[in-house]
Amino acid sequence: MQHLRTTIARLRPMAALQTARCASQPVQGGPGERALRTFPSARRLEAPGAAEPFLNGTSSNYVEEMYFAWLENPGNVHKSWDVFFRNANAGVPPGAAYQSPPGLSGPCQVPAGGAKSVVGARPDVEKLIEDHLAVQSLIRAYQVRGHHIAKLDPLEISCVDFDDAPCEVGFQNVGFYGLLESDLDKVFRLPTTTFIGGDESALPLREIIRRLEMAYCQQIGVEFMFINNMEQCQWIRERFERPGVMHFSVEEKRTLLARMVRSTRFEEFLQRKWSSEKRFGLEGCEALIPALKTLIDVSSGRGVDSVIMGMPHRGRLNVLANVIRTELDQIFCQFDSKLEAADEGSGDVKYHLGMYHRRMNRATDREITLSLMANPSHLEAVDPVVQGKTKAEQFYCGDTEGKRVMSILLHGDAAFAGQGVVYETFHLSDLPSYTTHGTIHVVVNNQIGFTTDPRMARSSAYPTDVARVVNAPIFHVNADDPEAVVYVCKVAADWRNAFHKDVVVDLVCYRRNGHNEMDEPMFTQPLMYKKIKQQKGVLQKYATALISEGVVTSQEYEEMVAEYDKVCEDAYTRSKDEKILHVNHWLDSPWPGFFTFDGQPKSMSVPSTGISEEDLSHIGNIASSVPDKDFTIHGGLSRILKARAAMVEQRVCDWALAEYMAFGSLLKEGVHVRLSGQDAERGTFSHRHHVLHHQNVDKSICIPMNHIAKDQAPYTVCNSSLSEYGVLGFELGFAMASPNALVLWEAQFGDFHNTAQCIIDQFICPGQAKWARQNGIVLLLPHGMEGMGPEHSSARPERFLQMCNDDQDVFPKLPPEDFAVRQLYDCNWIVVNCSTPANFFHVLRRQIVQPLRKPLIVFTPKSLLRHPEAKSSFDQMLPGTEFKRIISEEGPPLASPDRVRRIIFCTGKVYYELARERKHRGMEEQVAIVRVEQLSPFPFDLVKEEVERFHHADLMWCQEEHKNQGYYDYIKPRIRTAVARTRPVLYAGRGPAAAPATGNKQTHLAELQRFLDTAFDLPGASGGQ
């Protein structure tokens, strides 16, 4: 009783709150309609009390329920409760709170006629409460742990390890709760936390258990009780507990059978025709196809008109054929080794290329676009990319709540548990600038990863446990029960529609063949595969069941099969005529209007990237003021803005202002700009300040960039989660959706990009070559040797340069007038290191102005952000100006080129160190310094011109990075090619090293001086110091 009192006391303030909210927000279709109370929907937890899960494991629900009902109206509860609560509220000690009122009831035997009444004559109220509490606990145990004993595994070898936790449910275990076998026929009132009663409010214990077993322990296992939201828990309970929820009409069953036929016979057809080809078949999880189709049908019915999917190898062909509805002959012809590619692309169609298809959804008679994203073989890497693309599609169609565009991600069990990017992606799911308003995850849980058993592949009980971090419900289902599969998919799609949160469908299945059809699984899983060999196919089982139910006749079934087989055969015949593979038919996101009909750029010229004086000063003013006069900003920031205003006055830009000019002008031209990265809003180096924070009003912000012009495009700048792999993947996906947006990802420091290496290596670098797909994403990678130690110094330019596709030994044979743009056309990505703000401005604008889209890698500066010389005049940004691939020597050497004895080529910040040193040494006439601003594609033509200008000079590459790092290995052979190997290329820079930089400031400076000495050490020179 003491416990009871404290529970009531603890709940009292919350109860009042709930009652108040209840009145204003009835929950549609939810428990509120029938229950005594409803729970407010609170996605964000506001108070510590609200953060607790509703039941909190204390099993006091029944008493709470009585208490809440009594609070609303004492007449709602039995007289005995009324007296009890009045006494308890008046502070009467627990034991004394109870007074025996007339007609107090206790559990009673069910009368012979089955009349269900809690009215009895036993005065033992403590026993009454205890028994009800026990029943509460039992109900809760089913809700929490029923999935432990659900029949999820078609092979019945279940490998889920619950750490031997006992599962105290079932008829035999009532004793665990203090109930006796004789209580089984007693009638208990049902709490509002269960829906097993349907329209009945009390049931005999035996029936309670039976219904709970039906709800939670059959072919579906529901994991949801960790969800911190009462309304959501109630929603799920209702969908699995209410009697009769799993009813399927004859029509639904026939549709399901037809889908199972397609799924199964498709694999069989491939197996018959290409028995020695790998296809990563779906056998053992054929229910995936009806599962996906159900998700799409239900979502379409709820208003979704675009579904973006990402998936791995398993069942991909089947999904293309039967979900996306790619023409079968297009799929079959991929098996023909003689097929020639008509366009670029690695011909990697079957398992990796994407697809886009708009069609009528038959179930809803609504148009729907389905796209399957191209993906590399790196499992799960496509997850954040799909999310980014989905976010972009939502953004462009103004779908702020995810009602029209949604994503579905498919996973393998081993990869879902093992790959960290899954976790990173889940953590994006509820962030304002990254949420896609709910993703449906479908796991093909065949209980094996290649040759590895789950017990070796993960430490969690289920492969899906990662989803618990975002409170996503997880529906485990035995994939050998197609109706159960379809049911959970209906619920999952409805969940997403109702709450716009992630949800997981775990299809527990098996893999009938080896990892691929050529693999022998008996080598490693002999017993599992003995079992699998005995396993009847799911289609066969389901067809037999429906025939015996009378839903179809065996003749009808055979006709269904024959009809689909014929569809396959006809397509096969047609596929033989297909001689040419058009990779660009396999695009996941076409850009209508951007290219010509045959996928070519519409022009081969890049207009000037300069902007008018008026725009420069207007954007400059926006960058240096606060649009809202009542908005109080930090004093330090006021000074920064003042300094900006002064620059605008003097018609110069520093780095941050040049970036502002680039973004602002694009926005004004209607181009969306999205900048994302860790602390990107302020800028890691506190230079950007694109988001102003009100100093007196919490969470009040102002983004001046959105105040440039009335009809401007929106600007998105967002601090990301502390992830690189996930966030870069996301931005890449965002950039895929449209060519008319500048999408930038900024690394906090350039070296952190390597945790996103997979996205760089698998998507950004080779994306166009593999998938005929251009992408204009920009990577901003702070880079520079500034004595900060081995961490934070190097963005690893050598790695990006090593992956450039231009040939170091070939001077490109391109017409001089459009050499630059044709090089861009041919390259896989652009790598730049700008030494001036104006050039940074131009290269950002060129990303949009150019007639093609290529990824742009920018090594961005740190100390140059505030370097007094790293400023550009507005003159360098006016109409007619453009990005300079090379910044030639502009000083004294030009006066008498013949006196120049050395050309030092360099890139980025080291230019300023070289220029200072040259001046210091009085060698301005002897040494020319040329800045290579665009490293790749390499400006062979301009380098050649520079060299030809200074006939008597030797050539040197100078970099501040170590010799085995930086640019040297890339640059040297290319300069040699540019000069037809007529002159050697000398080196000045740090020596080779394992770490990117020393951790010792003195050593750093000594190294710097040493390589500057080398740079100005001219043979026989006297001018040097």
Ligand SMILES: Cc1ncc(C[n+]2csc(CCOP(=O)(O)OP(=O)(O)O)c2C)c(N)n1
């Ligand atoms: C990141 C990554 N690591 C390793 C592999 C090699 N690999 C391909 S399939 C596979 C097993 C995948 O198992 P699971 O996720 O359960 O999918 P299944 O093949 O069982 O459908 C592995 C390890 C890969 N493709 N990607």
Ligand SMILES: [Mg+2]
């Ligand atoms: Mg697997």
